[in-house]
Amino acid sequence: MNRIIRLVIGLFMLPAMLSAQPVEMADTMRSEGKIYVVVAILLLIFAGVITYLVMLDRKISRIEKKLPPESGS
Amino acid sequence: MKTWAKILSVVLLVYTIVAGFLFTVPRLNIVNESIRSLYFHVPMWFGMIALFTVSLVYSILYLNKPSFKRDTYAVEFVHAGILLNLLGLTTGMIWANYTWGSPWHGDPKQNGAAIALLIYLAYFVLRGSIENEDQKARLSAVYNIFAYAAMIPLLFIIPRMTSSMHPGNGGNPGFNAYDLDSNMRLVFYPAVLGWGLLGTWIATLRVRVRLLNDRLLNLNNE
Numbered sequence: 001m002n003r004i005i006r007l008v009i010g011l012f013m014l015p016a017m018l019s020a021q022p023v024e025m026a027d028t029m030r031s032e033g034k035i036y037v038v039v040a041i042l043l044l045i046f047a048g049v050i051t052y053l054v055m056l057d058r059k060i061s062r063i064e065k066k067l068p069p070e071s072g073s
Numbered sequence: 074m075k076t077w078a079k080i081l082s083v084v085l086l087v088y089t090i091v092a093g094f095l096f097t098v099p100r101l102n103i104v105n106e107s108i109r110s111l112y113f114h115v116p117m118w119f120g121m122i123a124l125f126t127v128s129l130v131y132s133i134l135y136l137n138k139p140s141f142k143r144d145t146y147a148v149e150f151v152h153a154g155i156l157l158n159l160l161g162l163t164t165g166m167i168w169a170n171y172t173w174g175s176p177w178h179g180d181p182k183q184n185g186a187a188i189a190l191l192i193y194l195a196y197f198v199l200r201g202s203i204e205n206e207d208q209k210a211r212l213s214a215v216y217n218i219f220a221y222a223a224m225i226p227l228l229f230i231i232p233r234m235t236s237s238m239h240p241g242n243g244g245n246p247g248f249n250a251y252d253l254d255s256n257m258r259l260v261f262y263p264a265v266l267g268w269g270l271l272g273t274w275i276a277t278l279r280v281r282v283r284l285l286n287d288r289l290l291n292l293n294n295e
Contacts, residue, residue: 023100035094042090050083053274057079061279067288 085267117161155277
């Protein structure tokens with residue numbers, strides 16, 4: 001008897017339980033801290049790209065200094 | 074480009090990468106965590122518009138008073154703008170693959186972006202097909218104005234008039250509609266500025282190389 005009542009209550013609550021299901025996000029990854037690995041890798045790649053750009057920038061600056069001033073073309 | 078602008082760009086983009094992955098975002102079905110692509114995909118388009126606008130201004134300035142420098146700015150800002158266009162298009166395809174079901178949907182927004190890319194690629198076809206430097210610069214400056222005028226309706230008007238699945242178009246709400254606590258804006262606006270400045274930096278490097286090349290050629294001719 002007790003079991004049947006519990007089953008009926010459970011059946012009534014089923015739609016509510018389904019609709020209340022949260023949207024799936026990477027919560028596990030965040031709780032494990034693995035997301036910091038992703039951020040670290042992206043930051044490293046970004047740092048590499050920026051270092052490359054800065055070196056290119058300085059190289060161009062050096063060549064600009066070697067040449068006589070612009071004639072104003 | 075001033076040094077502080079380059080530093081600002083790097084600082085903003087470091088912030089974008091860190092905050093873009095760690096800050097909270099709205100929990101939405103279908104897009105799920107991929108909503109974070111907003112900080113990387115959309116700034117490509119904002120940056121492209123900014124670069125193409127700079128190019129347009131220099132083309133108008135060139136027609137007003139021709140100079141090699143103005144032509145150089147017009148060309149190289151289109152160059153860097155096309156880079157951002159390609160990145161925006163391909164990142165959009167990846168995103169579409171996982172939210173719309175396939176990389177290319179023939180969506181008006183996608184088609185418009187692809188046509189805009191072709192129009193701007195034709196700018197280089199035009200330049201490559203004219204020998205005379207002054208004619209090349211003048212005709213391509215006129216074409217550049219046309220290209221800009223064609224791009225705006227392709228990207229911003231047609232997708233809004235027809236049915237498009239792209240957020241913010243064809244009756245779909247943009248992500249700003251879900252960003253009720255403005256958490257995403259906190260990352261999105263700095264991201265747009267950061268990526269835009271990075272694109273400008275790359276464009277100015279190309280400008281400097283082309284100006285240097287011209288000065289070397291002038292030295293050899295003297």
